[in-house]
Amino acid sequence: MPAFQPIGSIHSPFNRAEEALIESRRSTAASQVELLPEYERGLQDLEGFTHDILLYLFYQAEPGYELIVKPFLDEERHGLFATRYPRRPNPIGLSVVRLVRRDGRLLQVDGIDVLDGTPLLDIKPYVPAFDALPEASLGWLEGRV
Amino acid sequence: MPAFQPIGSIHSPFNRAEEALIESRRSTAASQVELLPEYERGLQDLEGFTHDILLYLFYQAEPGYELIVKPFLDEERHGLFATRYPRRPNPIGLSVVRLVRRDGRLLQVDGIDVLDGTPLLDIKPYVPAFDALPEASLGWLEGRV
Numbered sequence: 001m002p003a004f005q006p007i008g009s010i011h012s013p014f015n016r017a018e019e020a021l022i023e024s025r026r027s028t029a030a031s032q033v034e035l036l037p038e039y040e041r042g043l044q045d046l047e048g049f050t051h052d053i054l055l056y057l058f059y060q061a062e063p064g065y066e067l068i069v070k071p072f073l074d075e076e077r078h079g080l081f082a083t084r085y086p087r088r089p090n091p092i093g094l095s096v097v098r099l100v101r102r103d104g105r106l107l108q109v110d111g112i113d114v115l116d117g118t119p120l121l122d123i124k125p126y127v128p129a130f131d132a133l134p135e136a137s138l139g140w141l142e143g144r145v
Numbered sequence: 146m147p148a149f150q151p152i153g154s155i156h157s158p159f160n161r162a163e164e165a166l167i168e169s170r171r172s173t174a175a176s177q178v179e180l181l182p183e184y185e186r187g188l189q190d191l192e193g194f195t196h197d198i199l200l201y202l203f204y205q206a207e208p209g210y211e212l213i214v215k216p217f218l219d220e221e222r223h224g225l226f227a228t229r230y231p232r233r234p235n236p237i238g239l240s241v242v243r244l245v246r247r248d249g250r251l252l253q254v255d256g257i258d259v260l261d262g263t264p265l266l267d268i269k270p271y272v273p274a275f276d277a278l279p280e281a282s283l284g285w286l287e288g289r290v
Contacts, residue, residue: 001202001264004146004235039234042212044224051281055200055237057146067187079189081268084275089184090149090266092200092237096276119146121235123226126281130229131241134277136196 006119008035008105010056014115017060017086030100033107033120040105043123047102051126054112056093057119058086065089078140093118096126151264153180153250155201159260162205162231175245178252178265185250188268192247196271199257201238202264203231210234238263241271 012031033054035043046052064087070076071083080088097109107123126132157176178199180188191197209232215221216228225233242254252268271277 001149001151002208002236004149004237006146007234039212039226042225043227044213045227046224049227049282051278053239055235055239063147067184068189079191080187081184082188082190082194082270084269084272088267089152090200091147092149092267094198094200094239094269096278122233122237124229124239125227126278127229128279128281132277132279132281133196133241133271134273134279136271136273136277137194140190140193 004121006057006121007039008033008120010054010112010114010116010118010120012112012114012116012118014113017115030108030110031097031112033109033123035105035107035120037105043102043105043107046099046107046123046125049099049125051096051098052107052109053124053126053131054095054097054120055122055124056095056114057121058088058091058093059117059119060115061086061091074140076140082140092121096131149266151181151202151266152184153178153265155179155199155257155259155261155263155265157257157259157261157263159258162260175253175255176242176257178254178268180250180252180265182250188247188250188252191244191252191268191270194244194270196241196243197252197254198269198271198276199240199242199265200267200269201240201259202266203233203236203238204262204264205260206231206236237266241276
């Protein structure tokens with residue numbers, strides 16, 4: 001397993017999990033993704049995509065995890081892998097964001113709901129043919145999002 | 146940064162990158178996701194979701210990366226973060242798959258295009274309200290997928 005390292009960080013208005021409303025609704029808060037200078041060239045042509053996928057570390061989640069959890073959106077308990085709960089064996093978070101503007105190695109984005117200072121692991125272009133499945137059904141989340 | 150560890154592995158018919166047609170189209174090949182026994186309880190309620198997001202390690206990609214790459218779908222070179230190219234600073238892959246059936250800790254899925262033996266990092270439910278953006282535009286991929 002390679003040693004993963006942050007490639008930048010995410011600046012958001014959220015300092016506490018309750019503020020971030022994690023996964024409770026698509027946020028419209030404006031946030032910034034700041035790439036470390038050595039990766040800036042890798043952003044070339046990103047502007048052509050309206051949306052990106054960000055992978056990041058759930059860095060304020062307590063270490064460890066439980067396999068059955070009560071997520072924010074429910075009173076019932078569910079298997080961890082049927083939730084987007086942050087305490088996971090590999091605490092990697094994923095958000096689809098809208099790219100508002102690129103200024104060098106700063107991306108202005110909206111639609112993210114992570115805590116300020118979140119370490120960034122990867123940026124990928126969002127490609128509807130691979131990633132957009134509006135017909136997917138919702139399991140226990142039905143009626144909650 | 147926590148030490149990431151595989152939670153299982155993905156079995157697919159693909160043994161070489163060319164066969165996997167990585168990112169070239171949504172695959173309909175049947176594959177299996179095998180969770181390690183200690184995580185099986187975390188799959189409870191996953192059956193309610195028709196689709197899942199898998200995060201995995203691009204394990205056969207050569208170590209290292211270049212910031213400008215020529216991806217499979219184009220003759221031109223693009224910034225790495227505007228592609229889904231496997232050699233990345235943090236070589237984490239992402240696929241949305243359809244969950245066909247769960248048998249204990251084995252998930253029968255289709256729509257995946259990864260190599261046989263790929264180490265699994267995470268399973269998340271696919272939630273259209275967060276993840277489905279059919280209106281997203283395609284950047285340099287326009288007309289290619």
